[in-house]
Amino acid sequence: MQCEEFEDRLNTVLDERGRVEWDAELDLHRETCPVCRHLASAYDKLLEGFYALAAPQAPDDMSLRVMAELTARPAERRRSYSRKMLAAASLATAACLLVLVVQARNGAHSAAVIAAADDAKVTGQSDPASATRTALAQFPLVPELVAIAESPDGDPFAGLAKETGQGLANVMLFVPGVGGSRGIIDAENGAADGSAADPAWAVQMSEGLKPLTDSVTDTVNLILRSLPVDALASR
Amino acid sequence: MRQLVRRCLDGDQSAMVDLVDRYRGPVFGLCYRMLRHRQDAEDVTQESFVRVLRGLHTWDPQREFLPWLLAIAGNRCRTHLAARMRHPATSSLVEQVGDDSVQLAQARNLAEEVELALSTLRTEYREAFLLFHQHEMSYAQIGATLDCPLGTVKTWVHRARRELIARLKLRGVLEELPECNAKSLKIG
Numbered sequence: 075m076q077c078e079e080f081e082d083r084l085n086t087v088l089d090e091r092g093r094v095e096w097d098a099e100l101d102l103h104r105e106t107c108p109v110c111r112h113l114a115s116a117y118d119k120l121l122e123g124f125y126a127l128a129a130p131q132a133p134d135d136m137s138l139r140v141m142a143e144l145t146a147r148p149a150e151r152r153r154s155y156s157r158k159m160l161a162a163a164s165l166a167t168a169a170c171l172l173v174l175v176v177q178a179r180n181g182a183h184s185a186a187v188i189a190a191a192d193d194a195k196v197t198g199q200s201d202p203a204s205a206t207r208t209a210l211a212q213f214p215l216v217p218e219l220v221a222i223a224e225s226p227d228g229d230p231f232a233g234l235a236k237e238t239g240q241g242l243a244n245v246m247l248f249v250p251g252v253g254g255s256r257g258i259i260d261a262e263n264g265a266a267d268g269s270a271a272d273p274a275w276a277v278q279m280s281e282g283l284k285p286l287t288d289s290v291t292d293t294v295n296l297i298l299r300s301l302p303v304d305a306l307a308s309r
Numbered sequence: 310m311r312q313l314v315r316r317c318l319d320g321d322q323s324a325m326v327d328l329v330d331r332y333r334g335p336v337f338g339l340c341y342r343m344l345r346h347r348q349d350a351e352d353v354t355q356e357s358f359v360r361v362l363r364g365l366h367t368w369d370p371q372r373e374f375l376p377w378l379l380a381i382a383g384n385r386c387r388t389h390l391a392a393r394m395r396h397p398a399t400s401s402l403v404e405q406v407g408d409d410s411v412q413l414a415q416a417r418n419l420a421e422e423v424e425l426a427l428s429t430l431r432t433e434y435r436e437a438f439l440l441f442h443q444h445e446m447s448y449a450q451i452g453a454t455l456d457c458p459l460g461t462v463k464t465w466v467h468r469a470r471r472e473l474i475a476r477l478k479l480r481g482v483l484e485e486l487p488e489c490n491a492k493s494l495k496i497g
Contacts, residue, residue, distance in 0.1 A: 081471075085467045085470065088470070089448070089463065089466070091445075096458075101450075112484070116474045116475065116478075116483050117470065118481075118485075119419065119477070119483060120423060120470065120473050120474055121421065121424060121442070123418075123419035123420045123477075123482075124420070124423050124427075124442060124443075125442075126418075126419065127423060127424055129334070129338055129389055130335050130337060130338055130341040130342070130347075130350070131337075132336070132337035132338070132354065133333075133337070133351055135453045136333040136337070136351075136354060136355065136358070137325075137326040137329035137330050137333070138326075139355050140325070140329050140358040140359055141322060141325060141326060141329075142360065143359045144325070144359055144362060144363070157336040191435070215410035217422070221340060257427040275481060285389055
């Protein structure tokens with residue numbers, strides 16, 4: 075064995091929770107090389123010191139504190155949920171109305187699209203998915219909707235509903251004061267600034283929903299930027 | 310464990326208390342060593358358990374419980390450390406042990422020196438080292454806990470050991486290693 079291999083091999087032995095003396099070649103090298111003996115002794119000392127560290131004692135009342143927190147927080151959250159949900163629902167409604175207005179101005183026949191698909195569904199005169207696909211192709215603003223209509227589950231309305239749900243979630247995520255003061259929710263950590271740590275809510279809002287494409291998100295955000303979101307969010 | 314979790318999911322409060330009591334030691338141990346501040350560690354431990362109990366339905370019974378629990382506690386610690394970085398004013402609360410002579414005098418024994426050295430490691434090295442040596446988790450478990458490849462975990466633990474030794478040497482706890490002049494020394 076060469077000295078330069080010694081430390082790597084020593085680490086491997088430690089990885090296996092072994093001891094130097096259990097590895098004959100390592101042990102032999104250590105016995106004959108003062109430098110590596112010194113190194114092995116440094117590792118021994120490090121671990122000896124680490125294992126001698128007194129285990130920090132967890133507070134005895136931790137379970138009481140946790141249970142108190144579990145009992146106390148839902149009530150607070152329900153109040154904050156309702157404010158958040160109200161603001162978000164208002165924004166989403168406004169955003170939807172704006173989408174319809176913009177689409178109407180751009181010549182997209184959104185109402186006709188939905189009506190045509192509904193008619194097709196009710197009468198069975200043609201394939202509703204096909205009718206919707208054709209109709210959605212007329213949307214100049216958000217062409218991604220056509221791709222949604224092509225979703226493999228075969229039901230374009232299911233895809234749209236999911237996307238609308240995600241849109242609603244995105245409203246909450248991006249509007250300051252709704253999804254935290256910075257408006258960004260991380261499902262694991264809550265708001266990025268820790269002010270509205272509420273992962274269950276974010277997860278619930280996003281569960282089963284498809285991610286939006288960037289351009290759809292951009293469109294939603296474009297609309298949102300034109301809304302008096304601060305006033306709504308601070309309600 | 311699955312039975313205990315099921316009882317928790319059914320809303321059995323005594324089961325929740327049992328779960329916290331069973332795991333508060335390892336969770337608090339990790340938080341304390343990560344945050345180096347008792348009050349913060351208590352708060353983050355509490356917060357971790359609240360999250361765990363609220364998100365218990367997301368635990369996959371096929372997975373081991375402790376690594377999942379420690380992953381959540383580790384995430385909370387990292388979030389807390391990041392917040393501490395953003396608000397440096399609060400860092401005065403941290404029970405820091407620096408390099409000055411007063412603290413050297415306070416760190417009277419090897420264990421305290423190791424603890425001091427640990428506190429200076431990069432967060433990911435420290436966490437990987439603690440999960441391996443303190444919680445005796447395998448590299449695969451640590452990889453799953455930290456959501457990174459096994460090879461990366463291994464590298465972090467090895468670097469942690471090397472850096473700890475280097476810091477102990479700097480503090481004079483360990484003697485400087487003599488230069489190796491026998492790189493080609495062949496034994497046997």
